[in-house]
Amino acid sequence: MDLISFRDLDKGTVEKIFGIAEDMDHQLERKKVEKLDGIMATLFFEPSTRTKLSFQSSAERLGLQVVDFLADRSSLKKGESFTDTIRTVDGYCDVIAMRHPAEGAARLAAEVADAPVLNGGDGANQHPTQTLLDLYTIRKLKGKIAGLNIHLVGDLKHARTMHSLVYGLGMFGAKVTMVAPKGLELEEHIVHEAEKKFNFKMESRDSIDLKDADVLYVCRVQEERFADKYEAAKVKKEFTISADYIRKGKKDLVIMHPLPKLDEIPAEVDAMPQAKYFEQARNGIPIRMACIKMLLEGA
Amino acid sequence: MLKVDIIEHGTVVDHIQAGMGKKVLDILGIDEKSGNRVALVMNVPSQKMGKKDILKVEGVLISAEKTDAIALISPRASVNLIKDGKVVEKKQAELPESLHGVGKCPNPNCISMQEKAAGKFHLEGQKYRCEYCERVFKPAELL
Ligand SMILES: [Zn+2]
Numbered sequence: 001m002d003l004i005s006f007r008d009l010d011k012g013t014v015e016k017i018f019g020i021a022e023d024m025d026h027q028l029e030r031k032k033v034e035k036l037d038g039i040m041a042t043l044f045f046e047p048s049t050r051t052k053l054s055f056q057s058s059a060e061r062l063g064l065q066v067v068d069f070l071a072d073r074s075s076l077k078k079g080e081s082f083t084d085t086i087r088t089v090d091g092y093c094d095v096i097a098m099r100h101p102a103e104g105a106a107r108l109a110a111e112v113a114d115a116p117v118l119n120g121g122d123g124a125n126q127h128p129t130q131t132l133l134d135l136y137t138i139r140k141l142k143g144k145i146a147g148l149n150i151h152l153v154g155d156l157k158h159a160r161t162m163h164s165l166v167y168g169l170g171m172f173g174a175k176v177t178m179v180a181p182k183g184l185e186l187e188e189h190i191v192h193e194a195e196k197k198f199n200f201k202m203e204s205r206d207s208i209d210l211k212d213a214d215v216l217y218v219c220r221v222q223e224e225r226f227a228d229k230y231e232a233a234k235v236k237k238e239f240t241i242s243a244d245y246i247r248k249g250k251k252d253l254v255i256m257h258p259l260p261k262l263d264e265i266p267a268e269v270d271a272m273p274q275a276k277y278f279e280q281a282r283n284g285i286p287i288r289m290a291c292i293k294m295l296l297e298g299a
Numbered sequence: 300m301l302k303v304d305i306i307e308h309g310t311v312v313d314h315i316q317a318g319m320g321k322k323v324l325d326i327l328g329i330d331e332k333s334g335n336r337v338a339l340v341m342n343v344p345s346q347k348m349g350k351k352d353i354l355k356v357e358g359v360l361i362s363a364e365k366t367d368a369i370a371l372i373s374p375r376a377s378v379n380l381i382k383d384g385k386v387v388e389k390k391q392a393e394l395p396e397s398l399h400g401v402g403k404c405p406n407p408n409c410i411s412m413q414e415k416a417a418g419k420f421h422l423e424g425q426k427y428r429c430e431y432c433e434r435v436f437k438p439a440e441l442l
Contacts, residue, residue: 005433082414104410104431123408125433189435 001298002110002117003291005126006164011171018136020290021283028061028286035063038094038296043069043085044120045100050259050281051120051127055097058288067092083112090115095296116295118288124160130258131164133287135172137280138215141254145172149212153179154219154239154264156186161258162219163190170198177203177213181221181235207238210249216241217256220264241265246274256280304338307384310361312354316373317342320352322442323376326368327361335359348375367395371402371438394438397421402441404429 027033040059044052056066069089082105089096090113098106099120106119106126121127138145150169156162156178166186169176178186185204195201210216221239226232241264246253257265257277269275315323320339329335336357345351366378370392380388395401398420404411409432411418418441420427426435 007433082410083416100410101408102410102413103406103408103433104429107431108410108414108416122410123432 001295002106002119003128003295004106004110004117004119006128006131006167007126009128014132014135014168014171017132017287017290017294018139020293021132021136021286024286024289024293033061033063033289036293036296037063039065039067039092040095040097040292041067041069041089041093041115042120043089043096043098043100045098045105048099048121051099051130052097054281054284055118055120055129055288058285059095059097059292061285062289062292064095064292083108086112089113095292097292116298118291118295121160126164127161128164129284129288129291130161131168132291133280133284134161134165134217134256134258135168136287137256137276137283138174138254139172140283141276141279142214145169145174148174148214149177150174150215150217151177151179151208151210151213152186152217152219153208153241154181155184155221155225156180156219157184158222158225159219159258162186163194165217166190166194166202167197170194170200173198173200175203176200177205179205179208181239182206184221184225208241208245210245210253213249213253215254215256216249218261218264219258220262236264239264241269243268243272246272249274305384306355306357306381309335309355309357309359309381311379311381311386312356312361312369313351313377313379314345314348314373314375315352315354315369316348316375317350317352319373320354322372323352323354323369326372326442327356327359327365329356329359363390364401366390366392367398368401368442370394371442374438394422394425398427398441402427404432404434405436405440406432406434408432409434 042052042055059066086109093115095116096113097118097120100122103123103125105122106117110117119126119128142148218241221236223232253274254276255274259277259281312323320341329337338355340353342350343353360380369376376392378390379386400417402418404418411431419430426437428435
């Protein structure tokens with residue numbers, strides 16, 4: 001088995017991953033993790049320090065050894081084909097965690113490698129462990145996902161994980177409200193696919209109103225996306241999640257962010273009990289441990 | 300209507316969407332070098348389609364794979380295989396459930412483009428999803 005795309009997963013498999021992740025959480029708490037044997041290779045063809053660290057740390061927690069392929073210093077520069085690189089690394093390890101700027105790279109790698117492949121991001125396409133940890137965080141903090149009001153706020157068009165997140169939220173029966181600046185809305189075919197597949201309807205708004213929100217998922221709005229500087233400044237201001245906004249919302253609101261965050265969430269919010277994005281990032285560990293374990297055990 | 304010789308052994312592709320006849324020739328890989336006798340009749344009045352193209356190729360029985368590829372650009376086309384002056388098989392071009400090696404992903408950021416891997420697609424409604432980049436395309440975009 002490989003983990004390439006959230007689209008390949010059914011609800012049963014996602015719940016199974018959550019179950020293993022929960023078990024990992026308990027083992028981590030007790031500081032006694034059942035060890036596995038083997039070597040994980042991390043192949044990051046584009047830099048992503050956080051994701052790579054999270055994969056490496058998860059593997060080490062499981063007792064695996066980690067070998068790292070440094071794309072910039074090795075054979076890539078000599079023009080070796082991608083599939084040759086994968087075949088070579090495949091011979092050195094038991095599981096591969098990879099990121100690549102081209103969409104579909106992890107799928108192609110999984111076709112040529114014997115070792116299971118974990119997709120840590122392929123271009124603008126998929127980043128399934130991020131989606132899993134996002135859903136796991138909501139489930140852990142709220143006890144459920146079904147029926148919750150989830151507000152997705154910011155540049156939904158360019159946020160890498162947004163399309164698989166709405167897919168996952170649909171799978172678990174959440175109520176989704178999308179709040180994006182004009183022109184930065186989630187692409188229609190992505191909305192349609194999720195709505196059709198899971199038979200639900202997402203709401204769209206153009207301004208933030210947190211009154212009924214249980215979860216607020218914030219994505220960055222980048223100035224470069226606007227031709228007009230004034231327009232950019234105005235939208236950035238409107239989509240900054242101030243402490244005032246949060247005080248108007250529910251007491252047990254959960255604020256999430258895929259990180260790294262810039263000024264879309266001011267530092268004053270970090271200290272508020274609603275801010276859960278660092279905890280969300282930490283949940284990447286039990287989730288990635290669970291995925292690695294599941295792939296290694298071939299279950 | 301233009302008179303075109305009846306063929307003894309070969310293929311007649313009928314009900315090609317008007318204007319797509321030349322593309323069908325491309326799919327079949329027929330050009331001046333291949334030496335086949337070919338008649339392409341364009342803009343033929345048709346009750347079903349308004350206008351259509353018809354292609355007759357002498358000496359070639361086109362494969363099922365090519366028939367599928369024709370469906371991508373002309374979903375209503377029919378393919379008639381002719382032997383000894385008789386139609387021995389009539390096939391309706393149909394959008395295949397999956398495409399393997401037929402068609403190329405038009406997304407420049409797709410690994411199948413960059414690595415020149417054979418395209419892989421599956422049908423979702425009337426469109427194809429690339430199994431690599433997972434984007435969805437109209438059938439004609441794959442050729
Ligand atoms: Zn593609």
